[in-house]
Amino acid sequence: MHSKFESRRRTLLGAAAAAGLVTTLTALTVLSAPAAAAATPVQGYKVVKAYPHDPNAFTQGLFFHEGVLYESTGLHGRSSIRRVEIETGQVQQGVGLPDEFFGEGITLWGDRIVAITWQEQTAFVLDRKTLKLWRKFNYPGEGWGITNNGQELIMSDGTAELRFLDPATFKELRRVRVTADGRPVDQLNELEWVDGEVYANVWQTDRIARIDPKTGHVRGWIDLTGLMPQRNGRGDDVLNGIAYDAKTKRLFVTGKLWPQLFEIRLTPAR
Numbered sequence: 725m726h727s728k729f730e731s732r733r734r735t736l737l738g739a740a741a742a743a744g745l746v747t748t749l750t751a752l753t754v755l756s757a758p759a760a761a762a763a764t765p766v767q768g769y770k771v772v773k774a775y776p777h778d779p780n781a782f783t784q785g786l787f788f789h790e791g792v793l794y795e796s797t798g799l800h801g802r803s804s805i806r807r808v809e810i811e812t813g814q815v816q817q818g819v820g821l822p823d824e825f826f827g828e829g830i831t832l833w834g835d836r837i838v839a840i841t842w843q844e845q846t847a848f849v850l851d852r853k854t855l856k857l858w859r860k861f862n863y864p865g866e867g868w869g870i871t872n873n874g875q876e877l878i879m880s881d882g883t884a885e886l887r888f889l890d891p892a893t894f895k896e897l898r899r900v901r902v903t904a905d906g907r908p909v910d911q912l913n914e915l916e917w918v919d920g921e922v923y924a925n926v927w928q929t930d931r932i933a934r935i936d937p938k939t940g941h942v943r944g945w946i947d948l949t950g951l952m953p954q955r956n957g958r959g960d961d962v963l964n965g966i967a968y969d970a971k972t973k974r975l976f977v978t979g980k981l982w983p984q985l986f987e988i989r990l991t992p993a994r
Contacts, residue, residue, distance in 0.1 A: 763905060764904045764905055764942050764943075764944060764945055765943075765944045765945070765993030765994070766944065766945045766946075766947050766993060766994055767944055767945065767946050767947065767990045767991060767992065767993045767994075768946075768947055768990070768991040768994070769946065769947075769948055769951070769988045769989065769990055769991060770988065770989045770991060771951070771986050771987070771988055772974075772986075772987040772988060772989050773986070773987045774984045774985070774986050774987075775810055775811060775812075775813060775984065775985045775986070775987070776812060776813030776983070776984065776985070777813050777978050777982055777983055777984050777985040778808075778813060778815070779981055779982065779983040780981065781795065781797045781980075781981065782797045782798045782799050782802065782960075782980045782981060783795060783796075783797060783798075783914075783964050783965040783978055783979060783980050783981075783982070784796045784797060784798040784803075784827055784828045784829055784830075784869075784914065784964065784965075784980075785827075785828065785829035785830035785831070785839070785869065785870065785914055785965070786830075786914065786916070786965040786966060786967040786976070786978065787830065787831060787832055787871075787916070787967050787968075788810075788967040788968060788969045788974075788976065789832055789852075791810075792807055792808070792809070792810070792816070793807075793808040793809075793810045793967060793976070793985075794806070794807055794808070794830060794832070794837065794852075795808050795830075795965070796827050796828065796829065796830040796839055797827060798826050798827045798828060798842070798980075799826060799827075800823055800824065800825070800826050801823040802820075803820065803821040803825055803826055803827030803841075804818050804819060804820045804821065804827065805818065805819055805821070805827070805830060805837060805839050805848075805850060805855060806818035806819075807855070810976075810985070813985070817855055818855070819850070819855040819856075821839075821841070821848065824844070825841045825844050825846065826841055826842040826843065826844065827839060827841060827842075828840045828841055828842050828867045828868055828869065828870075829867070829868060829869035829870040829871075829879075829880075829913075829914055829915060830870065831870045831871045831872050831877065831915075832852065832872075833849075833872055833877065833891050835851065835852050835853070836849050836850065836851065836852060836858060837849070837850045837851075837852050837855070838870060838877060838891075840863075840867030840868075840870050840879065841867055842866055842867060842868070843866055845862055845863055845864060845865070845867075846860055846861070846862055846863075847860065847861040847862070847863060847867070847894060848860055849861065861893075861894035862894070863879075863889075863894055863896075865881050866881045866882055867879060867881060868880040868881055868882050868912065868913050868914070868927075869912065869913050869914040869915035869924065869925070870915060871915040871916050871917045871922065872891065872917060873917055873937060874917075876888045876889060876890070876891065876897060877889040877890075877891050877894070878915060878917070878922060878937070879915075880912040880913060880914075880915055880924060882910065882911060882912070882913070882927070883910050883912070884901055884902050884903070884908035884909050884910040884912065885899045885900065885901050885902065886899065886900045886902060886912065886915075886922065886935070886937075886940070887899055888900070900937065900938070900939070900940040901940045902924075902933065902935055902940045902941075902942065903940055903941060903942065904933070904941070904942035904945075909926065909933060909942060911926050911927040911928065911929075912924045912925075912926065912927075912933070913925040913926065913927040913964055914964050914965055914966055915966070916966035916967060916968050917968070918934075918966075918968045918975070919970075920937070921934050921935060921936065921937065921943065922934075922935040922937050923935070923946075923966050923968075925963055925964050925965070925966060927962065927964070928959070928962055929962075929963070930947065930948045930949045930950075930951065930963050931945050931946065931947055931948065931963075932945070932946040932948065932963075932966065932977075933945060933946075934946065944993055946990060948963055948977065948988075951963070951977070951986060951988075952979055952982055952984070956981065960980060960981065961979055961980050961981040961982060962979055962980055963977065963978075963979045964978075964979050964980050965977060965978040965979060965980075965985075974987055975987065975988055975989070975990070976988075
């Protein structure tokens with residue numbers, strides 16, 4: 725469409741030149757051109773504190789509740805949901821998923837933990853205190869990350885769309901397409917609800933997207949480059965895991981197979 729527009733514009737300007745109207749048409753073209761969109765701002769970070777983290781945890785989901793960290797891990801035969809003491813990184817209690825399930829994100833809904841799986845189209849709902857299975861849900865497609873806004877569950881599936889689900893039935897209510905600078909942002913992974921925004925890890929990157937849940941527009945990027953410089957070289961120990969303590973405004977991040985969990989403070993956008 726762009727090339728067709730340019731061809732049409734040249735034709736008009738050629739005809740206008742013959743009539744002595746080039747200056748007028750050029751002025752009109754300039755005046756009617758849309759202003760260039762501003763680039764999405766990028767924030768940096770400062771490490772407030774580093775905590776121990778299980779280096780064997782293939783972290784898929786993370787949330788903070790009443791002083792305790794809850795974490796889900798992935799891989800077939802190794803997927804689990806666990807309660808972790810943040811200061812020591814020690815697992816206080818955990819439960820494994822059946823070997824055929826590849827665990828993904830988790831979120832807290834009431835006194836239940838909702839845990840999704842990658843390709844098995846199954847969500848497990850556990851009692852938060854005992855980690856015992858309460859019920860299961862099914863959903864179409866893949867499951868990557870999950871959080872909630874207090875009214876709906878919000879799930880990512882690796883695409884550029886966020887699904888909003890009914891917490892009681894797991895039925896899809898609507899979708900929002902995520903974009904930055906007019907382009908879709910896919911590979912959305914682990915999610916966290918932070919002060920009215922959806923924070924999303926973008927898989928295989930060191931960036932977190934801050935997403936407007938109504939429009940899907942990325943309001944800003946959080947660049948965590950250098951947070952964990954020593955990697956295993958296999959490409960599987962990527963940034964993944966966001967937890968937020970809404971009471972104290974503390975933000976925690978980690979990654980798959982990372983030996984540390986970090987409390988960070990965001991710096992102004994540049």
